[in-house]
Amino acid sequence: MSTKDFLEKDYYKTLGVTKGASADEIKKSYRKLARKYHPDANKGDSKSEERFKEISEAYNVLSDEKRRKEYDEARSLFGAGGVRMPGSAGPAGGGGYGFDLGDLFGANSGNAGGRLGDLLGGVFGGGGRTTTQARPRRGADVETEASLSFGDAIDGATVSLRLAGEGPCKECAGTGAKAGTVPRVCPTCEGTGQGSRNLGSFAFSEPCKTCRGRGLVVDDPCPACSGSGRAMSTRTIQARIPAGVGDGQRIKLKGKGAPGERGGPPGDLYVRVHVASHPVFGRSGHNLTVTVPVTFPEATLGAEIKVPSHRGMPVSVRIPAGTPSGRTFRVRGKGVRRSDATVGDLLVTVNVQVPHDLDDKAKAALETFRDATAGPDPREEVLRKAKA
Numbered sequence: 001m002s003t004k005d006f007l008e009k010d011y012y013k014t015l016g017v018t019k020g021a022s023a024d025e026i027k028k029s030y031r032k033l034a035r036k037y038h039p040d041a042n043k044g045d046s047k048s049e050e051r052f053k054e055i056s057e058a059y060n061v062l063s064d065e066k067r068r069k070e071y072d073e074a075r076s077l078f079g080a081g082g083v084r085m086p087g088s089a090g091p092a093g094g095g096g097y098g099f100d101l102g103d104l105f106g107a108n109s110g111n112a113g114g115r116l117g118d119l120l121g122g123v124f125g126g127g128g129r130t131t132t133q134a135r136p137r138r139g140a141d142v143e144t145e146a147s148l149s150f151g152d153a154i155d156g157a158t159v160s161l162r163l164a165g166e167g168p169c170k171e172c173a174g175t176g177a178k179a180g181t182v183p184r185v186c187p188t189c190e191g192t193g194q195g196s197r198n199l200g201s202f203a204f205s206e207p208c209k210t211c212r213g214r215g216l217v218v219d220d221p222c223p224a225c226s227g228s229g230r231a232m233s234t235r236t237i238q239a240r241i242p243a244g245v246g247d248g249q250r251i252k253l254k255g256k257g258a259p260g261e262r263g264g265p266p267g268d269l270y271v272r273v274h275v276a277s278h279p280v281f282g283r284s285g286h287n288l289t290v291t292v293p294v295t296f297p298e299a300t301l302g303a304e305i306k307v308p309s310h311r312g313m314p315v316s317v318r319i320p321a322g323t324p325s326g327r328t329f330r331v332r333g334k335g336v337r338r339s340d341a342t343v344g345d346l347l348v349t350v351n352v353q354v355p356h357d358l359d360d361k362a363k364a365a366l367e368t369f370r371d372a373t374a375g376p377d378p379r380e381e382v383l384r385k386a387k388a
């Protein structure tokens with residue numbers, strides 16, 4: 001902590017107390033906030049962690065009578081109320097905080113204290129690295145698209161997917177150093193990635209300015225990645241698309257996304273599937289649909305007809321006598337396989353063909369049929385209802 005920190009940071013505001021607050025008030029408010037923002041209660045929430053650090057920093061100063069006085073004096077001398085300085089230091093995350101565990105959990109919580117001690121070792125670095133850059137990072141999720149034929153969507157298929165993404169630079173294998181050279185250990189921080197400043201009573205750590213916390217410096221940057229060690233690349237992966245996917249469906253392939261960094265797990269790959277249409281079959285969820293023509297005598301007298309099935313022999317469907325056009329028949333188990341291994345149905349819709357271009361014999365037969373079935377006007381009911 002420096003005079004600059006003293007000027008930039010309003011510790012009273014951080015702890016939610018007034019400038020004239022008593023030591024007790026400060027302690028009370030601190031305990032309340034520390035519990036609320038404690039990393040144990042906010043796992044993985046970096047904002048809470050940051051806040052927790054700020055609260056701790058503020059409390060370290062304000063709970064110490066001598067330092068509180070220095071702080072008050074510095075602010076009254078140089079202009080209190082938060083003068084923002086250019087190039088403000090990064091988050092203060094170094095070791096060196098005199099942390100009183102008893103303050104946080106009370107005297108009779110030895111266990112919690114021990115655990116908290118470990119935890120603070122993590123939060124404040126415990127003498128090691130403190131920057132978030134040094135942690136393993138999960139690879140990014142990647143989104144892509146795949147086009148499948150109608151049949152492959154039903155049966156499942158292995159497809160090649162080209163994925164573009166950021167990964168280690170191939171030229172320098174991610175080191176950022178020009179081919180034939182290697183990065184060297186940062187002379188400023190001796191590879192720890194941390195710089196420290198000794199300011200009066202205690203030391204304050206921050207990411208090393210020479211190497212930006214990396215611990216290594218590159219003398220001859222790799223021309224391909226300008227020393228960053230990262231590059232855009234495309235890779236081709238083989239992905240198994242499960243049987244039964246539908247057009248527009250988004251499939252998650254776990255662990256097939258961008259590779260993780262520093263030992264972190266890879267991200268996931270999401271594939272948006274486009275399914276081509278078929279000249280004969282359609283899809284309705286896990287049912288296959290097909291429309292077949294039937295003749296007027298077949299629909300009227302009944303018939304056993306053959307209909308196509310997907311990748312199999314034609315199947316027989318019984319059309320009962322008096323089947324109207326547009327009726328749908330279900331053939332069980334001839335549809336699309338579901339993930340639970342059950343199979344959908346084939347839905348067969350009949351389309352009754354109206355005879356045309358009749359020869360004399362057929363025409364005479366139909367006239368005989370007309371005379372034999374003569375009855376009341378079939379539109380009688382419709383006409384009557386229309387008037388009502």
Ligand SMILES: [Zn+2]
Pocket residue numbers: 186187188189190191192193194208209210211212213214215216
């Ligand atoms: Zn360094």
Ligand SMILES: [Zn+2]
Pocket residue numbers: 169170171172173174175176177222223224225226227228229230
């Ligand atoms: Zn490179």
